[in-house]
Amino acid sequence: MVPTQTRSDQRRARTRAALIAAAQNLLAERRTNVPILEITQLADVGLGSFYNHFADKEELFETAVDDALERFGGILDMLSDHEDPAVVFAQSLRLTVRLCRREPALTRVLIHRGLDITVADRGLVPRARRDIDAGIAAGRFRNTDSRIAVSIVGGGALALAALLDADPKRDADRAADDFAVDILCMLGLPDSDAVEICQMDLPNVDDLLVPAATT
Amino acid sequence: MVPTQTRSDQRRARTRAALIAAAQNLLAERRTNVPILEITQLADVGLGSFYNHFADKEELFETAVDDALERFGGILDMLSDHEDPAVVFAQSLRLTVRLCRREPALTRVLIHRGLDITVADRGLVPRARRDIDAGIAAGRFRNTDSRIAVSIVGGGALALAALLDADPKRDADRAADDFAVDILCMLGLPDSDAVEICQMDLPNVDDLLVPAATT
Structure with missing residues (x-):
């Protein structure tokens, strides 16, 4: 049986992917020393949602x-x-x-x-x-x-x-x-x-x- | 010309060697998580002299x-x-x-x-x-x-x-x-x-x- 993905699961996955993509863009520009707020703005997600996915910036960059x-x-x-x-x-x-x-x-x-x-x-x-x-x-x-x-x-x-x-x-x-x-x-x-x-x-x-x- | 080593140079070198030997003994016993005071006691040197040689415990263990x-x-x-x-x-x-x-x-x-x-x-x-x-x-x-x-x-x-x-x-x-x-x-x-x-x-x-x- 294929597990069904709810709308909120999909939104959650999109948020996570947007944060990872933002971190990869920052890595490509060699700008890893930025505030989390700037990362969430780049990803176009709320600041609070960052902590639903990652403990800190280091974990995000490692995941990226x-x-x-x-x-x-x-x-x-x-x-x-x-x-x-x-x-x-x-x-x-x-x-x-x-x-x-x-x-x-x-x-x-x-x-x-x-x-x-x-x-x-x-x-x-x-x-x-x-x-x-x-x-x-x-x-x-x-x-x-x-x-x-x-x-x-x-x-x-x-x-x-x-x-x-x-x-x-x-x-x-x-x-x-x-x-x-x-x-x-x-x-x-x-x-x-x-x-x-x-x-x-x-x-x-x-x-x-x-x-x-x-x- | 061979540089002359003063008595205080010799004492300083002995203190450093004693700290390194103490750290190596701790490494051998797998006890790296000890207070600096215990290290200086093991080395039989004053607590204050630690900081004449090493910035912190990590630097001492790396040197060891x-x-x-x-x-x-x-x-x-x-x-x-x-x-x-x-x-x-x-x-x-x-x-x-x-x-x-x-x-x-x-x-x-x-x-x-x-x-x-x-x-x-x-x-x-x-x-x-x-x-x-x-x-x-x-x-x-x-x-x-x-x-x-x-x-x-x-x-x-x-x-x-x-x-x-x-x-x-x-x-x-x-x-x-x-x-x-x-x-x-x-x-x-x-x-x-x-x-x-x-x-x-x-x-x-x-x-x-x-x-x-x-x-």
Whole structure:
């Protein structure tokens, strides 16, 4: 039986979505240090309704980042149509690390959240594990403990994000590709194969992440 | 010219060392939630002298962890006498991850500090970079950007520490060895070589880390 959604449930969901979209717009503009009143005005909801959904601003921004990552993960899912699981995973890694420069405010929230992300059950980490397991099952990756491999990928990506944040002159595209080569080698590909895969053209995912549509 | 150390400099250094040793003892006993007065009593120094050295308890515990890591790094340095840089680095990785179970309180402070550690210029990360550079120079590791590789190793080790902390039943020795195999493969070793190296006997480093000698 499909649960019926009342009109008030729908309104509640719309309010929550409007607050998250407002927070993502603020993240995109790097303006996270604003009063809650300004956030509710941007979202066009009452100040009091904020606290029906979030304990504080930090919780809202964390939710906004989770939502953005979940959406980005959905975009990556749609791109995963190559038959070689190594290509699929390399493209995800290369696009994800490129986010550091495109979405610096979101990245800073991620760095601040830190290692929690790597044990989360939604967003990018479970997708990485799925991709690694698929590569092992296909015999394309070496037989390794994917839970440990995904810790290395997730923790490594966060540490690389911190490095890129601390060193604005470092070429993020190159760092992203070098990172993906390192990870493919970790998963058992020969160096030359890994380099070749990480030089392939990437799909264009601009304007697909933040901000969310606010309509 | 060697700078002369006055008697008051020496006393100051002794006070600081006593506070750090007390904090390391508390970390080892997992008692970080104690009043500053108790810490100064353990260190046998005056309460007021605490604030000559540290802004707050958090700064003291962070310093205590840095000091412990620096000391652990010094121990690893002494062990690094094998001629194969892959063996040297694998032993460091296997011993470091094993710390998670032996020193859970220290590990939690590290997880809490998070990614700062991976851009620090002392402790384990610069040593990891030195070992990776040595392996590349010797032609034992593939030619890769060691700054990115060390981010992966440092971030990966932290994420693995978080995983072990969240899952007390997971076999830490096995996780440590699997982690080291993954990293050696990342650095270009064939799977079979990496597995063989990570099954070698480890030196015994028990009782060498925390607590520091308080004499």
